[in-house]
Amino acid sequence: MTAIVExxxxxxxxxxxxxxxxxxxxxxxxxxxxxxxxxxxxxxTLMQLITGQEFVTAGAIRLFGQPPLENAAVLSRTCFIxxxxxxxxxxxxxxxxxxxxxxxxxxxxxxxxxxxxEFRVPLDRRMKKMSRGQASAIGVVVGIASRAELTIFxxxxxxxxxxxxxxxxxxxxxxxxxxxxxxxxSTHLIDEVSDLLExxxxxxxxxxxIDAAAEDLRGSATTxxxxxxxxxxxxxxxxVLQTDTVGAFASVTVSGLTxxxxxxxxxAGLEVGPVSLQQLVIGRTRGSARQxxxx
Amino acid sequence: xxxxALPAAVPAPxxxxxxxxxxxxxxxxxxxxxxxxxxVFAGVFGLNLAIWYIVTIAxxxxxxxxxxAFDYNGGVTWVLVFLLVMAVQAMSLTFRFALGLGMTxxxxxxxxxxxxxxxxxxxxAGIAVLAQVERLTDGWGLGGRFFAPWFLADLPAWQLxxxxxxxxxxxxxxxxxxxxxxxxxxxxGLYVFFFLAALLxxxxxxxMGVTESWAPLGRYLSTHEPALIVTxxxxxxxxxxxxxxxxxxxxxxxx
Numbered sequence: 001m002t003a004i005v006e007x008x009x010x011x012x013x014x015x016x017x018x019x020x021x022x023x024x025x026x027x028x029x030x031x032x033x034x035x036x037x038x039x040x041x042x043x044x045t046l047m048q049l050i051t052g053q054e055f056v057t058a059g060a061i062r063l064f065g066q067p068p069l070e071n072a073a074v075l076s077r078t079c080f081i082x083x084x085x086x087x088x089x090x091x092x093x094x095x096x097x098x099x100x101x102x103x104x105x106x107x108x109x110x111x112x113x114x115x116x117x118e119f120r121v122p123l124d125r126r127m128k129k130m131s132r133g134q135a136s137a138i139g140v141v142v143g144i145a146s147r148a149e150l151t152i153f154x155x156x157x158x159x160x161x162x163x164x165x166x167x168x169x170x171x172x173x174x175x176x177x178x179x180x181x182x183x184x185x186s187t188h189l190i191d192e193v194s195d196l197l198e199x200x201x202x203x204x205x206x207x208x209x210i211d212a213a214a215e216d217l218r219g220s221a222t223t224x225x226x227x228x229x230x231x232x233x234x235x236x237x238x239x240v241l242q243t244d245t246v247g248a249f250a251s252v253t254v255s256g257l258t259x260x261x262x263x264x265x266x267x268a269g270l271e272v273g274p275v276s277l278q279q280l281v282i283g284r285t286r287g288s289a290r291q292x293x294x295x
Numbered sequence: 296x297x298x299x300a301l302p303a304a305v306p307a308p309x310x311x312x313x314x315x316x317x318x319x320x321x322x323x324x325x326x327x328x329x330x331x332x333x334x335v336f337a338g339v340f341g342l343n344l345a346i347w348y349i350v351t352i353a354x355x356x357x358x359x360x361x362x363x364a365f366d367y368n369g370g371v372t373w374v375l376v377f378l379l380v381m382a383v384q385a386m387s388l389t390f391r392f393a394l395g396l397g398m399t400x401x402x403x404x405x406x407x408x409x410x411x412x413x414x415x416x417x418x419x420a421g422i423a424v425l426a427q428v429e430r431l432t433d434g435w436g437l438g439g440r441f442f443a444p445w446f447l448a449d450l451p452a453w454q455l456x457x458x459x460x461x462x463x464x465x466x467x468x469x470x471x472x473x474x475x476x477x478x479x480x481x482x483x484g485l486y487v488f489f490f491l492a493a494l495l496x497x498x499x500x501x502x503m504g505v506t507e508s509w510a511p512l513g514r515y516l517s518t519h520e521p522a523l524i525v526t527x528x529x530x531x532x533x534x535x536x537x538x539x540x541x542x543x544x545x546x547x548x549x550x
Contacts, residue, residue: 002302029302053394054547064302070544073307075397085395088324088388095323102316103396105308148397 002029003062004150004182005050010059011046019045021060021206027199034197034214035186035282036281042206043186044082047154050184051080063150079104079148081139083155093123093130093138097145101149103144111175112145118167129149132159144175145197152184165189169196190278200277216275221280222262225251225271234265241275241283253283313398317406320393321385324479328414332374333421336490339370340441347437357438364436368444371459374418378463382411382470383477390478405541411467421459423452435513454522461525461532468535475542479540 012020016114019042027033037043048054050061050074052068060065062268063074071242087096095114101107116123119137127135136158137266143151157165173196176183188236200217202210210217221241224234228250235252253275257265307313321328347365354360386407426443429471434440440448443455450458477485503509516524 006303048547051397052399055545065304070311070399070401071307072310072399072402073305076307076308076313078397080395080397082395086391088392090324090327091392099316099323099392099396100322102319103398112464200492221363 003027004029005047005184006062006065007050008060008135010046010049010061011057012042012049012054013057016128018206019202020049023203023206023208024059025201025208025211027182029182030180032183032185032196033201034100034190034193034263035184035201035203036188036190036210036277037203038188038285041203041285043203044084044154045268046203046268047080047082047152047184047186049214051075051078051152053080063161067192071198076103077082077107077149078152079143079146079150081143081154081156083136083139083158085139087127089128090107091127091244092125093121093127093134096142100142100146104148106147106149106179108145108147111147112141115171116139118171119164133161133164134159137164137236144172146177147175147181150182150184152186154186155188157187157189166194167191172196190281191276194277197277202281209284210281217280218277221253221255221275221283222257223251223253223273223275224265224269224270225249225273230268230270234270235288242279242286253279310402311356312407313402314409317393317398317403318410319402320389320398321407321410328385328410332377332381332418335377336370336374341367341375343370343439343441344435344437347435347439351437360438363531365439366445366448368439368441370441371422373445374422375459375463378411378415378418379470379473381414382467383474385410386471386474387477390543394548395436396400396455400543400546401540404543408468408471408536408539410463411471415460415463415467418487419456419458419463422459423456426455427452450521454520455520458525461528465528465532465535466537468532472535474540475546479542479546516520 003026005025007026008145009020010023017129021042023046035046037041045054047054050063050068055069063071064077066074068074071266084164085254095115097109097112101109101112119141121134121137121141122130126133127138130138136156139156139162140153140160142155143153152260160168169192172183185193185196194214197214200210200212200214201208212220224231226249228245231250235254238256240252241255244251257272262272265269350364351357351360358531389407390403394400420444425441426447429440430444443450447455447458452493473485473488476488480487503512
């Protein structure tokens with residue numbers, strides 16, 4: 001495989017806080033990789049390090065085989081769309097698209113026009129006056145139409161409604177199929193994107209806790225549900241990721257069941273089902289706090 | 296882990312193109328740096344014209360006014376100061392956007408400085424041209440001196456251009472250095488920056504005093520060509536630009 005992003009032993013400290021803590025992974029070419037984790041887990045910092053916007057404390061990053069910091073050869077092949085992007089005062093949507101068309105070598109202005117129509121972006125409106133959703137839509141248009149070999153989305157959908165978000169996923173996937181590229185998508189709306197993802201990275205408190213193919217990950221845990229007493233009996237001594245109880249009914253998510261164990265559970269009158277990516281990530285990153293609410 | 300292959304290396308777009316992109320970034324929205332300043336400039340000039348006209352009528356005709364009545368004017372300095380403001384604004388507003396688009400700090404900075412050099416040259420050229428019109432129309436028919444007031448009135452056009460371009464450039468480069476401080480350290484940095492700048496100025500004035508250099512400086516200024524004197528601003532401008540780069544090199548686009 002070809003590695004577009006290689007991160008080795010990467011650490012970024014802000015004072016005593018390790019926002020990214022000794023992380024190593026590889027993002028392979030022409031795949032959609034999900035970077036998942038809770039707010040404050042270090043996702044944005046990690047992406048800013050990858051794109052040379054932040055300075056590394058320790059470790060190394062390679063983009064297209066080269067260090068990204070101040071490296072026009074690799075940064076010009078990269079497009080980083082982040083929710084927190086600010087725009088110059090007085091810039092209208094059309095100004096943003098104009099500059100993007102100069103900067104990205106593979107920019108497709110026809111596609112951009114098409115996406116603008118689909119997302120109903122008012123190009124003659126100042127970025128400051130746009131709603132969150134409209135500003136996000138501009139970012140999404142730039143991200144897709146840039147056709148950058150490495151495209152990174154950092155929660156690009158703030159303020160977009162469900163219809164617009166679905167349009168984003170559909171358009172991204174359609175254009176990705178025609179023009180394969182490497183995409184990293186940071187999100188906490190995991191269920192929405194789980195079908196898109198080919199590879200999953202989960203980061204929690206700065207540490208990488210999951211680095212797996214999405215397919216393997218889905219098979220790595222199972223939801224077992226039924227009468228509470230039966231479920232508790234079955235779950236005893238196993239690695240329980242999550243437990244939900246409703247009245248006398250309970251369901252647990254357990255990792256690593258063999259086919260024989262599944263059969264045994266089914267024979268005991270329990271219902272055995274696949275686990276969603278979202279449940280899995282919640283189970284692994286829950287800690288003491290509750291699941292975050294998508295913005 | 297599987298064997299990792301390296302992707303094919305693609306050369307970066309040429310430096311000229313990258314810097315040109317950074318220049319164009321500043322002009323993508325032409326209003327703040329290319330249109331609004333001229334409009335304000337036109338407004339200031341219009342007010343001056345009106346005042347000259349009113350004064351002339353009140354005096355009962357220009358023959359009743361002193362010959363140098365309208366010779367002194369500071370309207371042009373507005374543009375020079377505004378170049379500082381433009382530099383600060385342009386950089387503080389576009390830095391995060393430029394990095395978000397994958398520009399390197401270096402390319403962005405080169406383009407920004409180049410754009411400000413062009414702005415200083417452009418505004419100085421406009422002033423020089425309008426000064427010629429002023430001369431040909433005998434001060435807009437009222438004996439007024441706006442674009443080339445005072446001792447500038449008789450300077451050759453190229454010298455007038457050079458004078459305004461050099462001073463404008465100095466202003467812009469001071470602005471760039473200040474903006475780099477802002478981008479790097481925000482408000483705290485600016486407090487320290489201006490405190491140190493004030494300290495430097497007062498220190499220099501004190502040094503001039505104890506070495507009894509004020510009189511020789513006055514002699515130098517009054518006996519040399521203005522064009523020669525303003526050439527001294529060029530190394531200072533270059534120094535400011537260099538300091539700005541050193542600061543920006545380690546800046547991050549944080550929210």
